[in-house]
Amino acid sequence: MNVITAEMTPEMEALKTRLKATWMSGDYGHFATYLESGALEFLARINIEPGARVLDVACGAGQTAIPMSRAGAKVTGVDIATNLVEQARACAQAENLDARFDEGDAEMLPYEDGSFDMVVSLIGAMFAPRPEFVAAELKRVCRPGGKIIMGNWTPTGFVGQMFKIHGKHVPPPATPALASGASVMAPPVKWGDEEIVRERFKDGISHLKLRRHLYPFRYPFPPSEVVEFFRTYYGPTYKAFAALDAQNQSALRADLEQLWTEHNTATDGRTSIESEYLEVVAIRQ
Numbered sequence: 001m002n003v004i005t006a007e008m009t010p011e012m013e014a015l016k017t018r019l020k021a022t023w024m025s026g027d028y029g030h031f032a033t034y035l036e037s038g039a040l041e042f043l044a045r046i047n048i049e050p051g052a053r054v055l056d057v058a059c060g061a062g063q064t065a066i067p068m069s070r071a072g073a074k075v076t077g078v079d080i081a082t083n084l085v086e087q088a089r090a091c092a093q094a095e096n097l098d099a100r101f102d103e104g105d106a107e108m109l110p111y112e113d114g115s116f117d118m119v120v121s122l123i124g125a126m127f128a129p130r131p132e133f134v135a136a137e138l139k140r141v142c143r144p145g146g147k148i149i150m151g152n153w154t155p156t157g158f159v160g161q162m163f164k165i166h167g168k169h170v171p172p173p174a175t176p177a178l179a180s181g182a183s184v185m186a187p188p189v190k191w192g193d194e195e196i197v198r199e200r201f202k203d204g205i206s207h208l209k210l211r212r213h214l215y216p217f218r219y220p221f222p223p224s225e226v227v228e229f230f231r232t233y234y235g236p237t238y239k240a241f242a243a244l245d246a247q248n249q250s251a252l253r254a255d256l257e258q259l260w261t262e263h264n265t266a267t268d269g270r271t272s273i274e275s276e277y278l279e280v281v282a283i284r285q
Helices: 010-024 028-046 065-070 082-094 131-141 158-169 188-192 194-200 223-233 235-242 246-263
Strands: 053-057 074-079 100-103 116-122 142-153 205-219 271-284
Touching: 010 082, 010 235, 028 065, 028 082, 028 116, 028 142, 028 205, 028 223, 028 271, 053 065, 065 074, 065 082, 074 082, 082 100, 116 131, 131 142, 131 194, 142 158, 142 188, 142 205, 158 188, 158 235, 158 246, 158 271, 188 194, 188 271, 194 205, 194 271, 205 223, 223 235, 223 246, 223 271, 235 246, 246 271
Parallel strands: 053 074, 053 116, 074 100, 116 142
Antiparallel strands: 142 271, 205 271
16 A cells, blocks of 8 residues: 555645645646746756656646657656646647646656656646655656656745745645644745755665756736736636735735836846746666
8 A cells, every 4th residue: 555545634635635726726827838938948958868758747737748748758747737637638639749647646646666767847746745755756656777857946036935925925724744743744945955855865866966047937018917927827826815805915916016026137018037946856776
């Protein structure tokens, strides 16, 4: 029996249901259209070879899986959000790509041990509530000598600061605990902390390389409209606004607009910002 399944309490089931609803809200497929350039930069660095068996964990609507499949990789994508998996399948079918997409949980991946040459997650698996299980699963499904590659927002980067604003206005719900009483949900941006990543990958990994990069956010409209774009299409921001009354929505919007405006380097009515993320490249032992 999978140890994660054995620990799936009713409270954890409820948390998973809330997380799934968050990522199914808004329209991440549309939201991610402005993130494509950063995803392609990420993929260019990790050098995926044609014919490689690749798993894209928390694949969304296929923003990285589809380009990898176009490049000749044998791609499987998995995501907790049913609607995003359906969007990814439709995109692959429209291009006649040989890519598979499954609904599944990063903490209990539905694949055999050592099934993939490369396991990739760009700003995805970091949001699962129990990182120790995520790390174990990424290693389990990767073959010995294969690569595990992640891109994770850092705590001090722009998106990390945006999440702090979310938390200021909408504190995260109480999280369930394991039988030991330990908390099971660390902040997602801990995946962008080098020391913590080294601890999570201290076993079963022969080599670990960590490097910080900047992810481009480019929008053809000003910061105020970017905030509205996030509120409409990005699940976490959508849910944050939905949890507040009109007065508190206005306060959240003001803080977000201030953050985007302060960091915007564009001067022509557009928005241009770069957010730091940690690139993780681990070789499976």
